[in-house]
């Protein structure tokens with residue numbers, strides 16, 4: 001039987017044996033009462049790791065981003081964010097439907113907005129007041145582009161100079177940290193809050209963290225409760241999440257190396273590939289005369305799974321279950337299947 005090569009997302013990663021053991025053995029308590037020692041340990045560890053005062057465990061990146069946005073804003077506020085961001089495209093419009101907050105989506109260069117100043121409108125009775133600016137790092141729709149500390153610093157300074165809070169959707173922040181060979185604190189010292197996922201390349205089965213100062217995280221805790229995210233003996237998932245955060249960050253480099261072999265191979269075949277930094281490879285298959293559904297179907301038959309990003313863009317994501325050999329198999333198959341008329 002041919003092996004399934006699932007390149008749809010790093011969210012398909014299964015928990016490691018150590019994570020399964022942690023799920024069974026972690027001490028449990030009722031987290032709504034603050035009694036779960038494993039969650040408390042995870043939240044302390046996460047806050048220290050990212051150099052922020054406090055952190056909270058949430059069920060998903062979407063819940064974490066929404067709870068953070070609700071905590072930073074009031075109904076009727078405007079949130080500036082860039083127009084390819086996950087929060088804007090893929091989080092069911094939660095900030096508007098639940099928070100009554102208006103997003104203003106602005107164009108960027110792969111998640112970086114050098115001219116953010118030009119989009120700041122100042123005080124005017126006609127405008128919804130802008131109170132928050134969101135940054136995504138790494139940037140999913142831009143092929144896992146990893147914003148540098150300098151890029152984040154430039155944007156944050158402009159936002160802060162205008163009295164906006166800054167939230168980072170750092171779903172894959174440790175990929176950016178590995179790519180730029182920096183410390184995560186170099187990023188977090190520039191923002192007011194950060195959400196980061198444990199269930200992506202870090203392989204935890206469930207969960208994300210939101211970090212910020214204590215007062216802010218206390219508000220996020222209330223918003224999480226409102227969103228139905230107050231969980232009880234949650235150490236059962238926080239245990240594996242702690243293993244993910246402690247032990248799985250360094251291996252992300254392997255995923256990056258595999259992604260860059262894939263991207264180079266595609267380029268050699270004449271496929272137009274976005275600049276790739278980390279574990280995501282986005283390519284434009286119209287450059288070889290295909291639509292994304294054609295490109296996907298031709299690989300799907302052979303157990304190689306990828307996802308569309310538009311009618312002409314497809315995305316490959318490498319992760320712990322993808323080996324260098326799988327990448328070679330994928331490239332061989334692409335050479336055979338994408339170039340037949």
Ligand SMILES: Cc1ncc(COP(=O)(O)O)c(C=O)c1O
Pocket residue numbers: 059060061062063086087136138140169171172197199208
């Ligand atoms: C950049 C980014 N932010 C947020 C999320 C949301 O995470 P979740 O799927 O855990 O809700 C994702 C998910 O893929 C993502 O890629």
